[in-house]
Amino acid sequence: VITNKSPMGPYRGAGRPEASFIMERMIDLLADRIGKDPADVRLINASDVPFTSPTGLQVMDASRPFLEKALKTMNYYEISKNEKTGLSFFVLIPSTRPGQSARIVSGDGHIKVYLGGDTHGQGHEAWARNIIKEYLNVDESLVTLENGDTKELDEGVGAWGSRSAIVGGSALVNACKKIREQVKSKFGEYAPDKLLNNHFDAQDFFSADFSLNSLNANMITARVLNRRVDVTGWYCYYDLGNVLDMGNVIGQIQGGALEGIGQVLSEGIKYSDDGQLITNSISLAGLLKADDIPDKFHIHIAENPSDVPSHAKGLGESPTIGTPSALARAIELNTGRRVRITPIGPDYL
Structure with a gap:
């Protein structure tokens, strides 16, 4: 069959709005x-x-x-x-599987954050900076969210399915804990200035199987x-x-x-x-x-x-x-x- 009709692809919700519409209209x-x-x-x-x-x-x-x-x-x-x-x-x-990655790189008074799911308008940089501030006590102005890059991350999945704060955020939290331990291992204690003024690198891949x-x-x-x-x-x-x-x-x-x-x-x-x-x-x-x-x-x-x-x-x-x-x-x-x-x-x- 040859047709000139528009192809179908996922929009925001990707099938969920249609399913919910039918069920709620029935109720x-x-x-x-x-x-x-x-x-x-x-x-x-x-x-x-x-x-x-x-x-x-x-x-x-x-x-x-x-x-x-x-x-x-x-x-x-x-x-x-x-x-x-x-x-x-x-x-x-949410589409949590198969998980997501995050990486933190410090040095020269700054922190770079890489997420496996690139942002295209969702504002990932806002919550990424908040996580860095909460777990590493680093001011948001010193944090940059870098574009997703397969050269910089071992693995990345994507930003879709209401998943980023769940799996990407969790990977970033775990990376914060890892890099904090790296600082403590080198200096005996953790301090934000020790993290910022030295090169540290931590990466995590988080998967939720539930x-x-x-x-x-x-x-x-x-x-x-x-x-x-x-x-x-x-x-x-x-x-x-x-x-x-x-x-x-x-x-x-x-x-x-x-x-x-x-x-x-x-x-x-x-x-x-x-x-x-x-x-x-x-x-x-x-x-x-x-x-x-x-x-x-x-x-x-x-x-x-x-x-x-x-x-x-x-x-x-x-x-x-x-x-x-x-x-x-x-x-x-x-x-x-x-x-x-x-x-x-x-x-x-």
């Missing part, structure tokens, strides 16, 4: 048919203990206590009395007027384990939220009736504009440390997983029509 449909609040239906079906799903996924935390805390923190029951409110509840499954999934929830309020959706409030309650850099976390969440909203309202591939590609540039692909940004972001973080050295959990894909189904629900409460597809643009409305 909302069930709630409507039996006349219960969608939050209550989710609570009834949540677990008081960690459990293994029918497909073999080991969910590490009890979901009902987490969801109860999320609903209270986001003030769901009060807000949903007066506003069209959508809710989503999901498990983030599940590091985390529970997360989103809530969205929206209004529909004149064939336009106005997202009036975007809420989340995410378990991030140990937050390595809060500013970086907020940026990750807001950016991912906009991607999730774009998936629902505008982003897509379009063809003419005779099969010609219409969205032949990124400007025509439905990317959000500034006036599509939610009026307010309400970001709430739970910190239940994981068992890896960085104590972090995944984040990168969570906003794109939780946003679409919650926003779809808010839209259907406004319109009174079941939302089954995206994007939901002006013509659809």
